[in-house]
Amino acid sequence: MSHPANALPGPPDREAEDAFGSSGRGYWVRLRTLVLLRWTAILGQAAAILVAWRYYAIDLDLALCLLVVGAAVAVNVAAEIAFPLNTRLSDRAAFLTLLFDTSQLALLLYLTGGLNNPFALLILAPATIAATALPARATVFLGTVTIALVTILAFVHQPLATRDGAAITVPAIFGFGYWLAIVIGVVFLGLYARRVASEIRMMSEALLATQMALAREQKLTDLGGVIAAAAHELGTPLATIKIASAELARELDDRPDLQDDARLIRDQADRCRDILRSMGRAGKEDLHLRSAPFSALVREAAEPHLGRGKVLHFDLGDEPGASDRQPQVLRKPEIVHGLRNLVQNAVDFARAEVWVDADWGERDLTVTISDDGRGYPTHLLGRIGEPFLPRRRDDSADRRPEYDGMGLGLFIAKTLLERTGARLSFANGSDPFLTEEERPARSGAVVTVSWPRGRIEVTDTGGLGENRPIVS
Template identity: 55%
Template sequence: MKAPTFGEISQDNRGEWVRLRTLTYVRAVALVGQVGAFLLAVVVFDLRFDLGLVALVIGAAAVSILLALFLFPPTKRLSDVEASLTFLFDIAQLGCLLYLTGGITNPFALLIMAPVAISAMALQPRSTMMLALVAIGLITLVSVAYQPLRFMDGTILVVPPILSFGFWAAIVIGVVFQAFYAHRVAAESDSMADALLAAQMALSREQKLTDLGGVVAATAHELGTPLATIKLVSSELADELSDRPDLLDDVRLLASEVDRCRDILRAMGRSGKDDTHMHRAPLEAVLQEAADPHRNRGKQVHFLLTPEGGAPDSQPLILRRPEIIHGLRNLIQNAVDFAQSQVWVDARWTPQALTLRIIDDGAGFPPQVLSSIGEPFLGRRRDPARSKRRPGYDGMGLGTFIAKTLLERTGARLDFMNCDGLVKTLPHAPDLRGALVEIRWPLSAIAADMSQGLDPNPSIGV
């Protein structure tokens, strides 16, 4: 397995997930259960075994547990190979116990599934497959060759062959099912955790950019006074050095550079205030800010703003939150990437709700992944023809997942679909088959101020 680079998010990086001390405690509990079951069978049910060999097998497990406790530090974590060998030892030890205590007729034979299930959640698939094959091989072996259970009077516990076969089949099916089920659940959980981390990192980056604007504004404000002092002193020096042309040129150069610094800081302060103090903005301004990085990539991005349901003609004044801008930017980027030449950002609002539709004139979402769009690491199930439509792209669905997660945090609901005649108001609407992302907010969740949340002078551009 290729090791991920620093900062890379990968759900396949499962190295050293298992802590030795935790696994040792679990194995100790299992050992106590083995001893208890053995004593119960001998004392209560009057069964007889080869006591020496059974004690030897249980003792081997006890020794391995003690070695793990005393030879390794509590923080020791097992690699994939080390954990696989530990599980392999446990399967072999349980297989030996089953051979000595009735084989497949021993009701505790089903415990051979436990190491395989744990492996499926914590180790690589190839390690789990190897352990599953070993477990199936051992359970098959002890189903045909074992020391039968005997009572005190020498009577042998006989189980009908059909039940023995049923026990074997149930355990084999259980091993396979448990391994597959545990692996799928763990993989989905890992993917979601990685994707949520990516969403958190994206939001943090957007927030840092916003905070940086505040730092710039504060810096520009604080440097204004020293520069004004330098300007004043340089002016006085220019007056006093009027008879020294060689020095007067240097002083004038100093004054001109001070003016240049003042202009730069003024621009920086204006930019910083725009980023930090404009916490609300007209809807179109937010949409244009989100789309701005992708408007000069050879595709036309159109903005349509339409009131509905008796709403005022003036566009809503909405919250300018990093989650909204970053989420919309990701969705617009996807539309631009897959569009042939046109992308539409269609905004409609009523007195109660705001609806955005991001539409492109591309080929649309692949039908086989349409129901899974918005899930992380969708790249494994992507359309095989996607690389032809978007050369060099090897996405994993994280961008869409991040956008969906961030926008849902603001109260939005997202639907992903293809146009297929659903759009009636755009140019060439009947022929559009591209992707359509619909985002809906309650206006109370996104409006900056419901009492004065409408811009009286909207600037609507197409």
């Protein structure tokens, strides 16, 4: 089958939006941020008005201009009084705040010459902020309002003149150029800012999922250590209980009812011993095996998927007589979890068979995982390993609907393995245009993971860690 590139659930559906356009991404913008930005704008507006009126003798309706600036001051003061500044605004509240800023600046530009005012460019700011923080519908609406206001200002505004009556205008062609530049700026900066912010958010979500996966693997390792310690510490009291219960059973020959109870205690002690012995063995494997033969590490990663209805073929170079030349490698949770994700992906989308091969040379250690499925979608092959990949409508959703094709699983595997120094490459085993008869056995997805030997090879210690002197 076609690989959707992961098998893990993605983030909340970005298409499920309410009537306002919110997709569950709200409450990102702090009120304090917008308040500080508005105070900065207020200081700049007041300074520009006073300098133009006082030093350049521009004939302005000073009272109306300062009244418009005062409206922004009143809104800021009211916001600081009514709400804590660490309040995070909903999508609707952030949208209304930015809409007010756009309208206030447009009104101020109307009073100061419209697009003849060189500060008209600042009307781009609210629309750009909206593109980074608001849903698409709210961003488009605010951008449309901005373009509409700029268009109105191009034709309707108070003329700009000095107090001695000299008009301050720009040639019509320059006025059209200013209008066109602002319109293009709204569209371009909005799309650019939204694209960058979206990629940053997706990467943050994916890295969070990666950290959670690694933390889970580490917790399992720590849990194994606790189990091993418990098995060791409880061994002695359980042995004492068994000896004491056996002695009681022998001494209670004349009390069959009590003798049965003593034998039951002995049997249950034996059962506890067996359980702790098996748990302790697993715990020691998790806690103490700091390094292992390369083939053993690869087998451990693939082991949970051996009984899932697909045949796994191993070529790990661990045939008899070859183990003495196998490299010992660090048994890191990142390697185990990353390889396990890759094997899981291959098993999920193979028809019947999966191949796991390991090889090593003087410089590199390599693992190759391939299957007999349909391979990766060709239109996504260059983007495999990115989080939250888009999916075409004709992809494998109808064949395997529980996979949403977002790419998170392979991103997690790729991130964890690259953290250990690995290089990953993704390919398909055959040409998608071949017929079924012409396709080779390993016709599906192929993942190659390669490490420089020095990054994970262990040369100075055995598999059970370092021996330490006993300090009395």
